[in-house]
Amino acid sequence: MTSDWQLDGDLMSAIEQLEIGLHDRVAKSAAWAGATVFYGEAQTLAPIYTGPSRQGIKPGQLRDSIYRVHSANLSVNGSQVYEISWNAGKAPHGHLIEYGHWRTNLLVRGRDGLWRATTTQLDVPVWVPPHSFIRRAADAVPRVIEAMQSRSRERVQQLLADLAAGRVVTSSEDSDGS
Numbered sequence: 001m002t003s004d005w006q007l008d009g010d011l012m013s014a015i016e017q018l019e020i021g022l023h024d025r026v027a028k029s030a031a032w033a034g035a036t037v038f039y040g041e042a043q044t045l046a047p048i049y050t051g052p053s054r055q056g057i058k059p060g061q062l063r064d065s066i067y068r069v070h071s072a073n074l075s076v077n078g079s080q081v082y083e084i085s086w087n088a089g090k091a092p093h094g095h096l097i098e099y100g101h102w103r104t105n106l107l108v109r110g111r112d113g114l115w116r117a118t119t120t121q122l123d124v125p126v127w128v129p130p131h132s133f134i135r136r137a138a139d140a141v142p143r144v145i146e147a148m149q150s151r152s153r154e155r156v157q158q159l160l161a162d163l164a165a166g167r168v169v170t171s172s173e174d175s176d177g178s
Helices: 010-045 061-067 094-099 134-164
Strands: 066-068 082-086 101-109 115-128
Touching: 010 066, 010 082, 010 134, 061 066, 061 094
Parallel strands: none
Antiparallel strands: 066 082, 101 115
């Protein structure tokens, strides 16, 4: 027994619009909501310089260089990807803090009590441990999932209401995913 049937007209158009809406309105918006939680967590975890003012160094420089951006190249096959990192131009020391580094020069304490780097090389390098802020932001995954689920529920309701009202859903390129 075989059965042949065909969908066309408004039903097919509605299904296509639902697919576009789920991809552009729901998936991208949910990814944005999750990225916002990661972004906030990374900013909270970023260490803030508390020493005296120095040329080229200001408190919160690393925290303020953290960004989130939609990755069109990585967002394929229905997935939506946002990248969270720091701007190396604004905070070129970020990788030293995130991953740690070997210090090869001698530090001396000045008369003012502050430590200063010298050009004198150490006989044995000293490991400066990382103060990870981007990688530790992944500990917020439960809150990320909650934010993404909540945003998905909101956007699906909006999408279904738009479709029920006969509004045409078209592909959109929201810069903020919301």
